Amino acid sequence: MTHQFPALSPEKKKELADIAQKIVATGKGILAADESTGTMAKRLQKINVENTEENRRFYRDILFSSDPSIANSIGGVIFFHETLYQKSDSGKLFPQLIKEKGIVVGIKVDKGTAALAGTDGETTTQGLDGLSERCAQYKKDGCDFAKWRCVLKISGSCPSALAIAENANVLARYASICQQNGLVPIVEPEILPDGDHDLQRCQYVTEKVLAAVYKALSDHHVYLEGTLLKPNMVTAGHSCTKKYTPEDVALATVMTLRRTVPSAVPGICFLSGGQSEEEASLNLNAINQVALCRPWKLTFSYGRALQASALSAWMGKAANKAAAQQVFCQRAKINGLASKGEYKPAATADKASMKSLYTASYVY
Amino acid sequence: MTHQYPALNAEQKKELQDIALRIVAAGKGILAADESTGSMAKRLNPIGVENTEENRRRYRQLLFTADERIDSCIGGVIFFHETLYQKTDDGVPFAKLIKDRGIVVGIKVDKGVVPLAGTNGETTTQGLDGLSERCAQYKKDGADFAKWRSVLKISETTPSELAIMENANVLARYASICQQNGIVPIVEPEILPDGDHDLKRCQYVTEKVLAAVYKALSDHHVYLEGTLLKPNMVTAGHSCPTKFSSEEIAMATVTALRRTVPPAVTGVTFLSGGQSEEEASVNLNSINTCPLLKPWALTFSYGRALQASALNAWKGELSNEKAATEEFIKRAEANSKAALGKYKSSGDSGAASKSLYVANHAY
Numbered sequence: 143m144t145h146q147f148p149a150l151s152p153e154k155k156k157e158l159a160d161i162a163q164k165i166v167a168t169g170k171g172i173l174a175a176d177e178s179t180g181t182m183a184k185r186l187q188k189i190n191v192e193n194t195e196e197n198r199r200f201y202r203d204i205l206f207s208s209d210p211s212i213a214n215s216i217g218g219v220i221f222f223h224e225t226l227y228q229k230s231d232s233g234k235l236f237p238q239l240i241k242e243k244g245i246v247v248g249i250k251v252d253k254g255t256a257a258l259a260g261t262d263g264e265t266t267t268q269g270l271d272g273l274s275e276r277c278a279q280y281k282k283d284g285c286d287f288a289k290w291r292c293v294l295k296i297s298g299s300c301p302s303a304l305a306i307a308e309n310a311n312v313l314a315r316y317a318s319i320c321q322q323n324g325l326v327p328i329v330e331p332e333i334l335p336d337g338d339h340d341l342q343r344c345q346y347v348t349e350k351v352l353a354a355v356y357k358a359l360s361d362h363h364v365y366l367e368g369t370l371l372k373p374n375m376v377t378a379g380h381s382c383t384k385k386y387t388p389e390d391v392a393l394a395t396v397m398t399l400r401r402t403v404p405s406a407v408p409g410i411c412f413l414s415g416g417q418s419e420e421e422a423s424l425n426l427n428a429i430n431q432v433a434l435c436r437p438w439k440l441t442f443s444y445g446r447a448l449q450a451s452a453l454s455a456w457m458g459k460a461a462n463k464a465a466a467q468q469v470f471c472q473r474a475k476i477n478g479l480a481s482k483g484e485y486k487p488a489a490t491a492d493k494a495s496m497k498s499l500y501t502a503s504y505v506y
Numbered sequence: 507m508t509h510q511y512p513a514l515n516a517e518q519k520k521e522l523q524d525i526a527l528r529i530v531a532a533g534k535g536i537l538a539a540d541e542s543t544g545s546m547a548k549r550l551n552p553i554g555v556e557n558t559e560e561n562r563r564r565y566r567q568l569l570f571t572a573d574e575r576i577d578s579c580i581g582g583v584i585f586f587h588e589t590l591y592q593k594t595d596d597g598v599p600f601a602k603l604i605k606d607r608g609i610v611v612g613i614k615v616d617k618g619v620v621p622l623a624g625t626n627g628e629t630t631t632q633g634l635d636g637l638s639e640r641c642a643q644y645k646k647d648g649a650d651f652a653k654w655r656s657v658l659k660i661s662e663t664t665p666s667e668l669a670i671m672e673n674a675n676v677l678a679r680y681a682s683i684c685q686q687n688g689i690v691p692i693v694e695p696e697i698l699p700d701g702d703h704d705l706k707r708c709q710y711v712t713e714k715v716l717a718a719v720y721k722a723l724s725d726h727h728v729y730l731e732g733t734l735l736k737p738n739m740v741t742a743g744h745s746c747p748t749k750f751s752s753e754e755i756a757m758a759t760v761t762a763l764r765r766t767v768p769p770a771v772t773g774v775t776f777l778s779g780g781q782s783e784e785e786a787s788v789n790l791n792s793i794n795t796c797p798l799l800k801p802w803a804l805t806f807s808y809g810r811a812l813q814a815s816a817l818n819a820w821k822g823e824l825s826n827e828k829a830a831t832e833e834f835i836k837r838a839e840a841n842s843k844a845a846l847g848k849y850k851s852s853g854d855s856g857a858a859s860k861s862l863y864v865a866n867h868a869y
Contacts, residue, residue: 144665146710300508346510353724360717366765400770401730405801406761437769437801 149363150321158368159408161286161326165246165370166409169478170217171442172328174413175202175449176250176289178222185449191458199228204456205449206236208467210243215478218246220289220328220443226280237284248287248328249280251316255293264305266312267292273316277323287326289372289443290316295334296347296379310354314362321368328411328443330372331355335415337379341386345376345394352402366406372443373399375412375425388421392428396436405437412440414447416499419473420487422447423480430483441481446499448473513727514685522732523772525650525690529610529734530773533842534581535806536692538777539566539813540614540653542586549813555822563592568820568827569813570594570603572835579842582610584653584692584807590644601648612651612692613644615680619657628669630676631656637680641687651690653736653807654680659698660711660743670718678722685732692775692807694736695719699779701743705750709740709758716766730770736807737763739776739789752785756792760800773803778811780862786811787840787849794847805845810862812837 150158165172177185183193191197202225219240226249230239237247251273255265267290277288292309294301313329320327331351333344352373359366376394378386399410412429414422422444429440442448452470456462479485514522529536541549546565547557555561566589583604590613593599601611615637619629631654641652656673658665677693684691695715697708716737723730740758742750750758763774776793778786786808793804806812815837820830843849 144660144663144711146707296508298508302508342510347508350724353721357717357721360714360766397770400801401768402724403768404765405769405799406764435769435801437799 149318150365154321154324155365155368157324158321158326158365161246162368162370162408165218165287165326166411166439166441167217168439169482170215171444171477171481172218172220172248172411173205173216173448173474174220174289174443174445175205175225176220176222177445178250178254179224185453186458189453189457195224197458198224200460201453201456202228202236203230204463204466205452205470206230206239207232208471212471212474213243213245215474216245218248218287220248220250221285222250226283226285241284246287247285248289249285250290251276251280251288251320252290258305258308261302261305262297262299264295264300264302265293266305266308270312270315270319273319274323277320277325281324285325287328287370288320289328289330291330291332293332293334294347294351296337296339296343301333301347301351306351306354310351310358313355314358314364317359317364317369318362321365326368326370327364328370328372329355329359330413332413332415333374335374335377335380338381338383339379340382340384341376341378341390341394344378345398348374348376348398349401352398356402356404366404367408369407371403371407371410372413373410374415375429377415380416388424388428391425392432395429396432396434396440399438400434400436403438407438409439409441411443414442414444414499417447418499419447419450423473423476423485424487426477427480427483427485430481439481442477444477448477450499513682514729518685518688519729519732521688522685522690522729525610526732526734526772529582529651529690530775530803530805531581532803533578533846535579535808535841535845536582536584536612536775537569537580537812537838538584538653538807538809539569539589540584540586540612541809542614542618543588549817550822553817553821559588561822562588565817565820566592566600567594568831569816569834570600572831572838574607575835576838577607577609579838580609582612582651584612584614585649586614590647590649605648610651611649612653613649614654615640615644615652615684616654622669622672625666625669626661626663628659628664628666629657630669630672634676634679634683637683638687641684641689645688649689651692651734652684653692653694655694655696657696657698658711658715660701660703660707665697665711665715670715674715674718674722677719678726678728681723681728681733682726685729690732690734691728692734692736693719693723694777696736696777696779697738699738699741699744702745702747703743704746704748705740705742705754705758708742709762712738712740712762713765716762720766720768730768731772733771735767735771735774736777737774738779739793741779744780752789752792753796755789756796757798759793760796760798763802764798764800767802769801771802773805775805775807778806778808778862781811782862783811783814783837784851787837787844788851790841791844791847791849794845803845806841808841812841814862
């Protein structure tokens, strides 16, 4: 505990810090396009599209071959393994297409949740085996950051001390291994919005979870300036009878982060959970207007909240490609503004963007 | 772990945060005048003054009666128990004198260090017994903040995990009890400057210690906005052959804090350790001009580094009192500027530059 055996050289630290800063450059956030094959099934089923490798490739191509100006709002894209090795219609590998636009390429590296025996349905996340070798390969194949999702839930008995400690620890191991291989780890301790708990309860649990996460990162000698955090916003549970405004959500969220996340962390990229596209943008915007010192970037790492309208516009038809790209670019632009607190919603936000994307007990 | 049983209501939280903000208002810091009777012996001996209750009273009086120039420099004064109940020559209680001039009154509440058996000379700090009742009384008697000092040291084998964990825990218990009684806790996990370790080692240890402190504060449900931190600056050990500039000290210190101290903490009030008066001001200034984002106030809670020249000028003589008070005011103004990053060292190497390092310092 008393002697340092430096985990990273100054050059390695600089590389990691630079990558992290690039991803969360002002006005930019992350497109989470890392839906697993199983999760893509759920997306495509909703628009009556068959879940084939080609359809998945075609769909991601719509997003990734958007106008280069998308790079004004998107600093990073998270890939699923399969997608990293797929190509655009133009024949270019997707990572190359993204990188050429000046956007950083990321990769989901966890292998899903696994049950914690003796708990009330709680989980940890697996994927540490051979992770170092996998990271080294991903780095060669164009990735500069990674993502790992842990899941906690709020109920009468959850999250338990074990779930908090175990997930914090596994996140720290993952983060440490990534950094050894030049990948910036995005640390995602998601607390699900399922339940009827109120805003205060979510705030309390989020504070405890994040305190444990940052203690674990310290214990594992993780270089904070070369990490990003992907937390839930602090919201009431989905079945909570009390309703809260974006300002309520924003204040609770910022207060929680101020109490737990060291300023050395360059950026916090919120997950959207089950929020609608518009909700996710309004909340992010309100967060960036909270009148408290916010020493980290506060931006987005959205999956559904960036893609829902694009999927609906596409409907599996090649002829709809341009229209799908247009709505996607529009959401990206809006969230880019929201990450600066500059989003002014039009009086008539379109219906599709307001539709809640909540699915009970959400699993990728 | 999953349900909250709120430790404080909204009004209590607001009161605590307001007190903390007042103490570290822009350009203000803390006068640590809480030297125990034993420590006062070490102060008064070198200037040939007998360590009597009256001499201690006279000495504190010349600090507390400084003119209005200190009102914009001093946000809080930490008292020792005896001093809290002493009075000026005119019969005005010191606590009232300080409070009436808009300076927050604080009280040292720990009862000194005790050994941790099985370690290499490490300690924890005692004072939790009956602390709640003591705090309640101090609050009635005018105190709005408290101070508790834990001590760690760097050597080949220290600080051990036990020392880090035990001191973090006892600091968190103390903080929790203070807040229950409307008292802002200053949390002081001092890592001594003794040793020949370099700047990096101190930074590493400081980061580990502070991470443990803030985890403990979270575990004990302490309201961070209603606390202050009193850490050591990150410096090399006193016997380290390499010398480091104040900019290096500042960068190491601010980096360590950015990695461990949540932005919600209202202020960081550095201890001066064995630094000379001038060193302590110059280093604080560099900290405040460090180009990294610093979300908390960064100011001073100095004992020796505010009082050394004053003591030397006084030497126990009535006729020297005015001169002694002037020396104190000078250092208060210098540190006020340093807390704003506006201090320009005069470069004079008089008494102000003399190192105040005493090996293995215990109050």
